[in-house]
Amino acid sequence: MLLYIIVAFAFLVYVGIGIMLYKRRKERNIKSRSPVLIYITHWSNLLETLLTFPIIIEGYLNPYELDYYENRLYQVAALIAHYLVYFPYILRCYRLYFIFHLDKDWEIQNNRFKQNIHRTRQRWLVKMLCFCMIPVITACIICLFWKDADKYFPLNLSRPKNDWVDIPDCVYTFVCFTEELIMIAGIYAIKDISDDFNMSNELFYVGIIWFLTPAFSIYIRSSKVIWAIPYVIRNILLMLRSSLVPVIWSFFNKPLFEPLTIEMLSSLELTLQNAATLEAFEEFLRLEELTTTRSFGSINCGSGLSMLEFYLKCRLFANSGSSNLAENIFEDYLETKIVHIPAEVYLEIENGDFTDANLFNKAENSVIEKLKTYFYPKFMTSDQYFFLKRLIHRQEIYQYRLMQTSLHEFQINEHKKMVVECDDWPVPTLD
Structure with missing residues (x-):
């Protein structure tokens, strides 16, 4: 009785999530995944799960109740359901690879991509799914109309436990190995x-x-129940990751990543406004600090990393106006001489109002000038800088390809949303 309750509960969960997939189909986290393939995967997953449950239930009750024709129909349904779960995942791997993979030449005007842009569309993917199902349908026809077909199909509920033969086991193992190999390649x-x-x-x-x-295929000889339970667990996990998680994400407007442009590397001010370029510049300063000690004119230039930290904390203070933060900045960077500023500026800050948002303005300008004239030119010849240039070129190609596929629609919509929400910050549109 408990097993039947579990089956009924699983059925209701699948149906509920399937309904939510349909209702949320226009949201970016679902529509970008090729909704038709998601629907096919989800409902085929349910069918395969429902077809696997009888193996578990009958394994505890009476394992040999199916007659000849019922067993053949079971084999056909299980085979079709299984590959309608499997092939959409492989096609989605191919679609993602085709859109985002960049060859060694990294050409934006890629003729191969432009000529085969139809491969990114759902209609072509569904056609390919039908093509992939031809061998499966052929096997199903053989299973239905060839009397001795059960000698080659391992999922036969009517075969006694001690009557398993080598050929079905070999066929099953070979098919599993091929599936895994293709999945690993994808x-x-x-x-x-x-x-x-x-x-x-x-x-x-x-x-x-x-x-x-x-991993549990070895139990197909000794215990069909132990062999079938992992299939149910696998399908439920696939449903949770591929159906439920996108539905949950569809209720949240996850901010997209900030785009990179070559202009962001043209000056220190622009570099500090982007998270990726700021991180690269910080990494450069960290390596610079580890390898050498520099000087700036008659004033010890000090640590570029400390100056950057000082500047960022000053910006944080300007936005918050916290007197405690101002005191910490003064004590940690200026009073200890970790960051060097002109003496008159130091005295002005020491005697100033620690709640004034403009307290550190002159110190910021002094530090920025040092970073700009001494450290930034060196950064422009560093490995971090050239890595960013390659990354920018790569993202330009991504953006070009996205504009020619259905994914561009979501980028435009999210761009408009982000402009409304934060029009004073670079709008992220691409990872």
Whole structure:
């Protein structure tokens, strides 16, 4: 009785999430994933789960009740459902790889991409899914109309436990191995791809979850229950990651990453306004501090990293006006002489009002001037700088490709939302 309750509960959960997928289909976290493929995967997942539950239930009750034709229909339904779960994941890997993979030439005007842009669209993906299902349909026809087909299909509920033969086991093992090999190739192809919609992250976890079932294939001889339970667990985990998580994310407007442009590297002021360029500049200063001690004219230039930290904390104070923060800045950087500023500026701050938002303005200007004239020219010849230039070029290609695919629609919509919400900060549109 408990098993039937579990089956009914699982069915209701699948149906509920399927309804939410349909209702939220226009949201970016769902629509960007090729909704048709998501629907096919979700409902096929439910079908395969419902077809696997009888193996568990009948394993505890009466395992040999299916007649000849019922068993053949079961094999056909299980085979179709399984590959309608599997192939959409592979096609989604291919789509992500085709859009975001960059070859060694990194050309924006890529003729191969432009000529095959139709491969990113759902219609083409569904056609490919139908093409991939041809061998499966062929196997199903053989299973239905060839009397001895059960000798080659391992999922036969009517075969006694002691009557398993080598051929079905070999076929099953070979098919599992091939599935895993293709899945590994797909995940490996997109391992370096980062997208705003977390699709590569999802497919990575799908690959890990998919590896769960072959590990229990050895139990197909001794215990069909132990062999079937991992299939149910796998399908539920796939449903949670590929159906439920996008539905949950669709209720949140996750901010997109800030774009990088070559103009952001043209001056120190612009470099400090972007998180990625600021991080690269900070890494350069950290390495610079480890390797050498510099001087600036007659004044010890000090640590560039400390000056950057001082400047950022001064900006934080200007926005907050916290007297405690002002005292900490003065004690940690100026009083200890970690950051050097002109003596008159130091005295002005020491005797100033620690609640005045403009207290550190002159000190900031002095520090920025030192960073700009001494450290930033060196940064422009560093490995971090050239890494950013390569990254910017890569993102330009991403943006070009996104503009030619359905993903561009979501970038434009999110761009408009972010402009309204924070029009004083660079609007992030691409990872």
